[in-house]
Amino acid sequence: MKRNWGTVLFSTLIISSLTLSACSSDKPSKENEGKTPADETKGVATAGFPIVKEPLKLKMFTRIAPTNGPFKDMPVFQDYEKMSNVQVEFIEAPTDGFNEKKNLLFASNELPDVMYRSGLTPLEAIRYGTGGQLIPLEKLIDAYAPNLKKLMETYPEIRPAITTPEGHIYALPGIVSVNSARTDKRWMNQAWLQKLNLKVPETTDEFYEVLKAFRDKDPNGNGKQDELPMTARNGLSIVPIMAGSFGLDFQLGYNINLENDKVNIWMGSDRNKELLMYLNKLYAEKLLDPELFTQKEAQYLTKQGTGNTGFFFDQTNNPMLDTKVNEQYIGIAPVKGPHGDSLQLAAPVPRDFGAFAITSVNKNPEATMRWIDYFYSDEGSTLLRFGRQGENYELKDGIPYYTAAFLNSGNQSKITPYAGGGAPHLISEKVASYINPPQVQEAQKKLDPFMPKIRYAAPMFDEQTAQQINILRNDIDKYYEEQSTKFIAGALSFDKWAEFQNTLKKMKIDELQKLYQVAYDNLKGQK
Structure with missing residues (x-):
């Protein structure tokens, strides 16, 4: 009964937990009893x-x-x-x-x-x-x-x-x-940190070194190099999860930063290039799950429950059903990237x-x-x-x-x-x-300082504008997902980045940005 924020990627997060004291009788609640105007x-x-x-x-x-x-x-x-x-x-x-x-x-x-x-x-x-x-x-x-x-x-x-x-x-x-209920926690294997005498990483560089130690120094103690340093949900779920360390936000339900009330779609930006290059390094060195682009949800959940994974993302700790496995993990804060950024992805209210x-x-x-x-x-x-x-x-x-x-x-x-x-x-x-059990509450406390004050949901467009956006995004989103996957997996050289940027421009990403700008201006005008 959790929400897969990693999967809320370019279709849900890009396009567009429990309130309790239930009544089990046919009587009104005490606060409303006798009040039936x-x-x-x-x-x-x-x-x-x-x-x-x-x-x-x-x-x-x-x-x-x-x-x-x-x-x-x-x-x-x-x-x-x-x-x-x-x-x-x-x-x-x-x-x-x-x-x-x-x-x-x-x-x-x-x-x-x-x-x-x-x-x-x-x-x-x-x-x-x-x-x-x-x-x-x-x-x-x-x-x-x-x-x-x-x-x-x-x-x-x-x-x-x-x-x-x-x-x-x-x-x-x-x-x-x-x-x-609006975030994926960042679960790190504290048992492995303690075994290797490592501190919780605070930067992307430190994070990289911790993952290498998980890969090479046998933290599970079985004499085999069989540890999985890091995994994530299938496909490009890793991009929004790690984007905040590179100053990339997901406002208005899309790949958007809001800077001084200006909409910036960052898909072709230098910051996104840095993000993809970092993920490519993790993937190439087998620090990031080699099955990232092929595994099913059930496989991902199984890897959480083994205790043989160094780092993963999930809203809650339910998949770690074994108490001993639960005790291995702590939630950590978003690591700071090369420019000092550490934003936390969160779904809107x-x-x-x-x-x-x-x-x-x-x-x-x-x-x-x-x-x-x-x-x-x-x-x-x-x-x-x-x-x-x-x-x-x-x-x-x-x-x-x-x-x-x-x-x-x-x-x-x-x-x-x-x-x-x-x-x-x-x-x-x-x-x-x-x-939201205590372990999850503690993990959330690590994220709270890095949460956005307001996470703007996907705006409501009139039908004509919505149709325009759908037409533009059908091509742009598909191309972005395909090329980003290739960049991470090493199937596409970063020498092709300028070509990637030019193709996005040809697909009218600037026009798409203008449409979101108008929507944001209208949204601000409603407040």
Whole structure:
């Protein structure tokens, strides 16, 4: 139940954890008990439960991850139906082929009431919103979503990330307020450091020397040169993870630095060349996993769990299931690069765009907004992520933790739609016990000083601009990924860098930068 920020590379991070004290009964929470003021014209309570007096049915189209069980069997939806008086029929589509099924719904206009955990892209939200298949939500938020409205006031970067240039909101995001759910930690094998009498590296040069020692000096003590100094998720995930040491940021959901309010797409920059040359050196000397460009996720997770890896990245420590392996690792700070930079990659607070939308066939949008708003509270998020108190979790100092028996059952992903990512809800510190245990909290503290004050999410463009950007990026992103892979792997000489830069210019990267500049200027104007 973690988020793979390394994989959130050039498609998700470039384009565009757990809130707990769940209610397992059909009674309203104490803070809302007895408070059920209703909109007289709509019959919808603006606070408390039930949301409606007469039972209401909604159809929701959703993505079901391979690890999930049927949504109808999840405690969150069974118990929330009793609380809210709203019955949900989920139309489940598996992750494989999901986008095709989603597109077919809109193309055929055979719409459900709600798109739930449907991963709508900004372009889809604008296209289907302006086309009338999704309805604007901003007035509904003001009237029926106090929890979401409060979050939008607390984190001002949320509103511009989901608001179109015309001022409409067509889709709601998953919101992450706890920093540890927005970062990949930098896990280093402290047992190996101690064995070799090495200190935690603070610079890219020191990091290189530590990796060489891991490779050559037998830190696992078996007399064989079988240690893996460093690994990362498949493909170019290593680029955003290490980019901060070379002063490269990922603002606006793309390869962008913001310098004095100026957008700089850095793909052809000298700093990026330095980054790729450094990664090439690690790869050539077998300090970086030789299987980086071929391994699957399962292989990567296995390498984390062996204890025979010197350094890797992950949001949490769940893959290191063995306690002894866990004890081998500590989180470290980003290493400083040749220019003194040590930025930390982080996802934006509105992390999962397009998690929830209401369609034009929905006859009860007010009740629907009330229904989803509950999950933007700690109480609602606890129910969604942890299930039933006593049966699935217990409270310790007000924080929910899975019970030992339930953890041993291995059924955590069966009771919550969170597993697989993209669910519309709040991930706050109060609900993050499973992904934010003490070891992870300590690792996050090493990253906090290097986090950006604001991580701007991918902006909302009007449809014409979005189409322009998609056309430009289809070519630019593919070319950048292919060439960067070759540079790192040594299949392309850095003597070709000028040619690489010229090709990016021919692909109109300067025009792409101008479009992002306009979007950023508009975003600043909204604040």
